[in-house]
Amino acid sequence: MPTCGPSPSSVAVDTYGVEGMVTGCTVTTAQAGTRLGALTWQVSQPPLTPPPPPARFVADRYIRTWASADADWVPADPARLAARQLGDVALWPMDEPGLYWYKGTAYHDLTLTLPQVPINSLTGQILHLTPTRDPATGYALTFTRNARGRCVEVRREATLLASYPLTVTDTATIRVLRRGSLLIVTAQRVAEDDTDEPETTLGVLRDAEPLAVRHVGFHVTSRRLPAEVLWVDAGQVHDTFATAPTDWSVGHGVWAVMARYSCSPWWNWYGGFGAGRPAVWSKAILDGDQSVEAYLGVKMLVLDQPEEYRRRFRDLNLTICGDGHAVTSGYSLQRATRVNGHLVTRLLRNGVPVWTSTDPAHLVPPDGQGHRLWLATRLEKRGAAIAVYLDQRLATVYHDPNPLPGGRIAIWTEDNGVLIGRVTWSASNRRSPRRSMALP
Template identity: 30%
Template sequence: APEALAARFDDAELRAAEEVREDFTTPVIGKWTDLQGAWVTDRERHCRRPLRDGESLTAAGGADWTDYRVEADVTWPRGEDAQAGLGVCWDPATRQGYSVRLTAAGTGVAVELVCSDGGGETTLAHLPEVLLPVPLPEASRLFLSRSEGRLTGGLVNGPTLTAVHAGRDRGQCALLANDRRVSFEAVTVSFVREAPPELVVAEQFTQEALMSGWATRAGEWRKAADRHWDYRLPFFGDGTLWWTLPRHAGESRGEALTLTFGKDDFVLRPQPGGDGWSVASFCGKPPERPTAIPAGDVLKLTRSGSVMALSRGAAPLCWRETEPGGAALSLTAAGDAEPDFSGFLVASTDWLDDTFSRAPVNWRVQRGVWDTMQRWTCGPSWSFFGGTHPVSPVIWSKHSFDGDLVLELFAGTQMEQVEGDITPTDLNVTICGDGRDLGSGYSFVYAGMRQKANRLYRRDKLLAETEYKRPSRVSAHTGWFRVRVEKLGRELSLTVNDDLVLRATDDEPLPGGRIAFWSYLASPILARARVAAASHRFAPPVAGERADSAPEPPSAPVGLPLKCDFEDSMGPFRDRNRPEGADLRLDRTQARAGDRCLRVTNLDSGGDFSVWILDSPVVCNELPVLSFDYCVPAEVKVNFYLRLQGRWRELGFTAPMADKADNLGAIAGVVTDGEWHHAEFRFSEARLNASKLSAPLEIEALALTSPAEPYLRCGVLGNPAGCTYYLDNFELRLPAAGDADPNRRGAR
């Protein structure tokens, strides 16, 4: 294939998926059997539909199908009482099974889950008159799933219902309708193989006490009080706990263990005379029938929608209606011994948990090299995932997280060859970002400015700052730092190793977005990242800025006067610092005068954003005048830098200046509003170490670049990717008669 069409893959993860699709062009699921009414497969319209009005049902698939989900696009007719539905675990002989049904009702649509037992029907869950348009849009998609006694059904990206029922656990999928205008397209059946989450960690890490906080299940819990532990991540939606029951003799001393999930309790008591257990209460009520559970068996506690269910294997033991919404998980042990947390496996569909032990498929590198690297020069046998870059390594999540969010990052800083151990240094996290600019979200800076300060930025504004203090209960050299970021409503906070570092309130919270891990002049090492959010989704890659070619260097030596109107060329202007530097183009759309001007674009977030004007010496027999037209938006932060007598001197333009005695001053009256203005600076007015410059003056180099302010170069405080400004009529010349007034042409 041509190079332009070549496909490249990196950081790939492959998973087995069991799914069959029926598009009604060729049989895939198998032969459809009409159990009620007559149906037809329309291969021109790629759908299956009833031939006549009236109750109709058709089924396909295997009689041994279990734990699966069926979906289909439904075309909805106009008319009252029209009904369409999907079925699972259907038995053609007994007419038993489950279904989710949509029924036109008044101004909306009613959704219900129904159990059919051959002789009658029982409504398991019901949502009356959901406000959906009738007819439903063509994109409406219906689904129904059953796994381990739990039924979930409704509209994809719409209202859903949940119920628990201990009836049929296997059978065919089915389509239901009572109107010949109902049709079903794009039927898919996917098999649910829900398994406990796997903690992917190298075995030697699990055996090291230094790494127990992130490499073991015990590290996921926090002891909140005597004999009481809280799970560290909250549940904003559904959640599941797998619990391998321990032997209680001599461990819990024969006393109860209580799990609290939100407002609901689940109490286990040891059976007398053995090592098994029994359910004492579930959601505040005793079970309908006593159940003995031997040690070593796995219990599964599931919170799904408004249903809390307890199951053992594929068999549901008990279930209760509960309040939907966020919840916390905690454990109380009545005995003296600490529970064995290795038997607890906890998961949620709203979590992301990454130990970076496999290909980093959940992350996109923006800046630097991110790979396996050593943390300690004194212990080169230990390797972890980390990033390195001369200024600021940055890695972004491929998922976007919305609403409330809690993040825990286990991190350290790579030991340096010269300075030695500098951990922790700038272990920084950005949330609610756009995936390209750190200055688009909330940026939490921990141990910044070489362990001087902790900061919280909202975009480019400072919300909170505290003095850095070395955390307690951890060795700075060998320990890991549990960096916890919370965004709950208007409240934001940063804690490290359970110590509060800073907090702030934002009356106008930013919407959700991506997460970034980054640093400044340091190499972060990441051991594990865990994120709980109200919702998250995979987001497409963020489009970046691209440069086609660099301008040619000037063919002749540069001298005074230097004049560039950018009509035919860029003159001596060059962007030699790519990819950090600016991208230069002659632009026909924004010229101040004539046909063209110079367009300067930042290809990446932050960076030096540099434009080189002179890189060879120019001798000025008189103190020169710098004059140019500019069109600059507020987010552009650049200043002029001149190398005089072997040292760089700063001349302020649009960025804050460093408080140094060897600065030359600032150009007066600069306006950053995205409109054209004129600027002029007379070097006879410049000050250097409180003294005026004198002629002759040798300018060894001249550049426009971002100041070396740490979080400006990182992209937090300005110069986002894609920001652009324009220059025209640029001059560096000797003073002429009539130059007495440096602002003689004013700001325009």
């Protein structure tokens, strides 16, 4: 097979131009060793983009903060992040030029899909696949033009590895697949009758010393192609509790599908309430590095005590690496919990506070601001570092001298009610329990 593009001796890369059709892009190698050898394509159904959320979810200015596609992206510009006000529900415009990061974390193979995009809107756009949220690291795929026409340039930390001709015209679906040490770029043209033509492989690149890809960035240069158009399949689990919560087990309290507001009984969500510490646990056990994000809301009435409502904007709590029994085991983020008569947000390690904040931006907005909000809490564990994100902004990073290996997720509150909009998680390793902890 012919080599396509430069392969500098300083970078151990084999790059191939591959002719023919491919669907699914499952790759096997005919030979082991430093060279890739012959390629064999296993034909399978190409990955599908997820179905759009219900229109009424996207139309609602509060629910769309977790239900719309642009809710999965955040701008890299610190000034745009800092400009967000407490209680603000407007998402950042994703079509403004600049770099955006996908919030999820990849721990295994991933697929990036730009579905049915005008080819001329790709010029200048850059996809980043990086080990950290730094565009100078990792791989960058740039859609550009040269003397030979449109092409996709692949770089590793600014070193050009390959340039693949972009042979499709008009409108096409572009995919970038990371499979082990391989980067695969494919295109599938959309015919004039809106049917998809066979998928064509533009190029395959093998990095003999592949970088760990954990994050996906999209550098937007055209308003015609905003960041939310890019679909990322990195093995994340998204749970909106639209079906029975069979992946979760009740630890304490009353958990069911219930109304959030007495004035809007048609809006129902999965949630829990009760005295003590109502909690629901994941049945899955996450080991090693992991990322968990939960969108949580305050339940308006608990036990028919309306006079208590103004005091309920507190204790929207998330635990990772828990033992499945004590909610303060593992790393527990208590958002707006009451300590000595004051509301604080704090991170616990096995019940011991390791970070505390009284910053209003780290608490739960009070009645009037927080009535319909879904508050985003994200915990990311990477080695010994535990990062806390509150409403998409980094609040703190705790470095554990003796990091916990892993455990279960818990969503919980204290003498209160909590409702769940969406939970998203991914991990370097997932284990299923040998037996059910309890009936969901």
